[in-house]
Amino acid sequence: MPTQTIEALVEGGKASAAPPLGPALGPLGINVGQIVAEINKKTALFSGMQVPIKVHVDTATKDFSVTVGTPPASALVKKEAGIEKGSSNPLMDKVADLRIEQIIKIAKMKDTQLLGKGLKSKIKEILGTCNSMGILVEGKPAVDVVKMVNEGSFAEEIRTEKTELTAAELKELETERKKLAEEIERRREEFLAKAKAIIEAMAGKPRGEIKAKLVEAAVPTKIIDELLPAATAAAPGEAGKPGAAPGAAQPAAAEKKEEKGKK
Numbered sequence: 182m183p184t185q186t187i188e189a190l191v192e193g194g195k196a197s198a199a200p201p202l203g204p205a206l207g208p209l210g211i212n213v214g215q216i217v218a219e220i221n222k223k224t225a226l227f228s229g230m231q232v233p234i235k236v237h238v239d240t241a242t243k244d245f246s247v248t249v250g251t252p253p254a255s256a257l258v259k260k261e262a263g264i265e266k267g268s269s270n271p272l273m274d275k276v277a278d279l280r281i282e283q284i285i286k287i288a289k290m291k292d293t294q295l296l297g298k299g300l301k302s303k304i305k306e307i308l309g310t311c312n313s314m315g316i317l318v319e320g321k322p323a324v325d326v327v328k329m330v331n332e333g334s335f336a337e338e339i340r341t342e343k344t345e346l347t348a349a350e351l352k353e354l355e356t357e358r359k360k361l362a363e364e365i366e367r368r369r370e371e372f373l374a375k376a377k378a379i380i381e382a383m384a385g386k387p388r389g390e391i392k393a394k395l396v397e398a399a400v401p402t403k404i405i406d407e408l409l410p411a412a413t414a415a416a417p418g419e420a421g422k423p424g425a426a427p428g429a430a431q432p433a434a435a436e437k438k439e440e441k442g443k444k
Contacts, residue, residue: 187236193227196220268315278317278357286344
């Protein structure tokens with residue numbers, strides 16, 4: 182039987198018979214309103230997000246089916262957390278806190294695209310994503326929450342597939358996110374001060390030796406790279422000036438020293 186597929190990008194839960202769907206589905210002689218209702222039902226959880234959908238229509242029987250694509254789990258986690266990116270140092274820096282209801286919501290969004298056979302298993306997959314992004318769940322490291330789920334915690338929320346939070350709970354999460362951001366900035370300032378003191382104390386020593394001392398002091402790699410750029414050949418006339426890479430050669434001085442040694 183001939184089947185035609187219509188692809189479109191719609192806002193979650195807000196598809197309509199207006200373009201692009203209406204003009205594409207109308208000529209097929211099917212109930213556009215019925216299809217739109219099915220699309221909105223399947224994309225309701227993606228409110229505020231653009232979702233790719235496909236409508237498969239049997240042009241002979243007018244039967245149809247709707248399939249919904251989903252963004253990566255990490256993108257859904259970031260949207261729920263209200264952040265633009267995960268932590269660059271997830272073991273130390275936590276960038277947001279989510280509730281178990283939000284994890285359930287994301288697991289349901291991804292549904293068939295996850296490996297787990299049941300909702301509980303899919304929830305643990307999303308928790309794994311949170312762990313790698315430096316996102317807390319219920320105020321705890323996500324890896325600890327996986328253990329809690331295994332031990333039966335949140336059984337009622339999982340059984341009822343609870344996904345909604347109150348306005349007060351959402352406000353609490355926003356306050357916590359700001360607090361976590363302030364803690365990250367405070368730690369960054371502490372590491373910057375420590376690193377600058379080490380670099381100043383070791384001025385003139387080889388870059389590798391300075392870097393080893395910074396690593397020993399547990400200064401994050403990102404800050405080391407920021408304060409101690411990789412050594413590069415200095416441009417003519419630049420060697421020895423402020424900002425030159427530690428250990429950069431000074432050609433003119435070296436030549437004079439060599440000439441003096443020959444005399």
